[in-house]
Amino acid sequence: MAPKVSPSSSSPPLSSMHCPLVLILTLPRNRRRLATTLLHLRSHTPLTDILVVHGFDGNLAAQQHNVPPLSIDAFEAMPSLRSQNVKVYRGWPVTDDIQAARVVGSSTNTTSPENAWLQYESRFIKLWNADRLRYADFHCRRLTAGDVGCGIAHARAWDIAAAQPEGRPTIILEDDVALLPGFGDAVTSELAALALAEARWHLIHIHSSKYARRRERPFDTPENYRGSLYVAEHRKLLDAYCVSQSGARILASSGYLSHLFPVDDFIPALYSEHPRLDVMDLPCVRRARDAGFVALTFGDDDALQQGVASNRMVGSDSNRAHLIAGDFGVELGGEDCADAVTRVGHADKISKLPETCIVNIHGASLSPACAAAAAESLKRHSFVVLRLPSDGAVLANPLLHSIVDTEALWTQFFASDDDDGSIKRSCIGRGGRAGEHNELMCHGCGWTKQRLREQYHIVCGAWPAEDATSSSSPYVMPSRAVSEASRVFADCMRDVAIQIVSAITPEAVEQLPPLESDASVLDAFHYFNDSSKSANLTNMSAHTDPGLLTMTSTSFVAGLEVQDASTGAWIPVEALCSPMFDVVVFAADVLGSYGVPVCAHRVTMPTPGKESGERVSVVYELRVS
Ligand SMILES: O=C(O)CCC(=O)C(=O)O
Ligand SMILES: [Fe+2]
Structure with a gap:
């Protein structure tokens, strides 16, 4: 039956100053997922300061404003984007020789198109195992309405997190993350360990997918740090992560919305090598890197052992990427009703309430x-x-x-x-x-x-x-x-x-x-x-x-x-x-x-x-x- 309530006990106490805000990013049509997350938080964690942020429904907006497919100009001209000064990074889609050459840092004047593509591919192969080759597709994905919506939602969350009192972290959850019973204890005890050691950190991946080949090393500064987090290598997916108030300030003031590209390519570029030189060279990336962005992560094994979080395999928007490659990509009408009726x-046979x-x-x-x-x-x-x-x-x-x-x-x-x-x-x-x-x-x-x-x-x-x-x-x-x-x-x-x-x-x-x-x-x-x-x-x-x-x-x-x-x-x-x-x-x-x-x-x-x-x-x- 539905989740059992277990008293949250084992984690060391967090001072009220360090007690995190929880932000859930969702869309109005995903109320069932939101309800599941709320129920989990109230059943298994002491976290009560919970804020729900509605993301920008890129698909719905594009449909309402009759934006033709692949028209970034028309998309940007929609009032909701224009009012926030959102500018999509035009260099993101890698579709032609010139862009492939630009990404590897040369020009087609000096490199033949075939050479540009060869260099482009070899760059991926160097960075990742052969079994990660699928990543090339993901990485080269065209920017979609959903990516834009997702990026805007995360940027809203950073603004809210940056406005918290100094020292107060914010946990950011996408609505398709499935929280497991160990989530509350694991996160609050890691935050307490970081606070106790007065460690300098900006972001913690709670649930993500590791793409880097390199092993992650245990976080060990300062010496008196007793937690079990690792220093993050290139990780994608932002289902569940935590930002410190200073981390949120860096993200919020990076200028990301003026060069919007998939947010789960933006974040790893801040602390690890992104294979694309043009991405590494974006002002929003450079600004955050210059600030010395420190990203930590739950180890993959630890996360599994502690049962912290997983991706909702069934019903996850990421796994149903349709038009949208980021999250929030289900077809209009919502999953709630259709599933339930069957x-x-x-x-x-009534499938809609009057x-x-x-x-x-x-x-x-x-x-x-x-x-x-x-x-x-x-x-x-x-x-x-x-x-x-x-x-x-x-x-x-x-x-x-x-x-x-x-x-x-x-x-x-x-x-x-x-x-x-x-x-x-x-x-x-x-x-x-x-x-x-x-x-x-x-x-x-x-x-x-x-x-x-x-x-x-x-x-x-x-x-x-x-x-x-x-x-x-x-x-x-x-x-x-x-x-x-x-x-x-x-x-x-x-x-x-x-x-x-x-x-x-x-x-x-x-x-x-x-x-x-x-x-x-x-x-x-x-x-x-x-x-x-x-x-x-x-x-x-x-x-x-x-x-x-x-x-x-x-x-x-x-x-x-x-x-x-x-x-x-x-x-x-x-x-x-x-x-x-x-x-x-x-x-x-x-x-x-x-x-x-x-x-x-x-x-x-x-x-x-x-x-x-x-x-x-x-x-x-x-x-x-
Ligand atoms: O279980 C329900 O939701 C309805 C129960 C009911 O109809 C009743 O208690 O009279
Ligand atoms: Fe009744």
């Missing part, structure tokens, strides 16, 4: 206009998808932060103690009433397990202390962390739900009981999705919910389907959503008495044989009694 395949059922949320809370739009969608479709912002300091959005944390913590709970089950058994509810405070009935609260799923049920007005052992408490929370994150989740969901209901009928809101007898519920589900155990491929058959409104953050493994009241069609809503960034809201029975169509919904099981996984889902229901 996974479920139960509902009617536009009218999506409400984009800007900022941390719901604006009156968004609440009104959500209300309209509920009246028309019986459901609405709230799309949370996926750029900037995403965790500053309390709802998104609580979604990431509740998902991580409930996943950890459900993955816990498979052997004797004692943790889970200690969370079985006692049933009965909520105790002294109120008269809420708490049957079915706490942890229960059935054939197809296990579940933790909370009645909000009777929220137990995480260690509630008194007999008056109807059930026990698994931990303080689960309780706190879920509480924030329920509070955020309640706020949003009340705003939406108010936009439909303020009268219904007046019926809500006081918080201490709040009958609303929060359910965390873990569906086993073992299709061999169920003949009809259903995890929960079609039903409506009893309260006013039900809200659920969307899971990585799709299952939830809703019936669109405007057409009667079943929509595999979750498969068409981005996990964690989309919240599905549907009208429940009580809203029906106010003229809103009540949403029938069901939870399917993945088709046998299709790639799937276990599904964790956290659901909030706003109830009146």
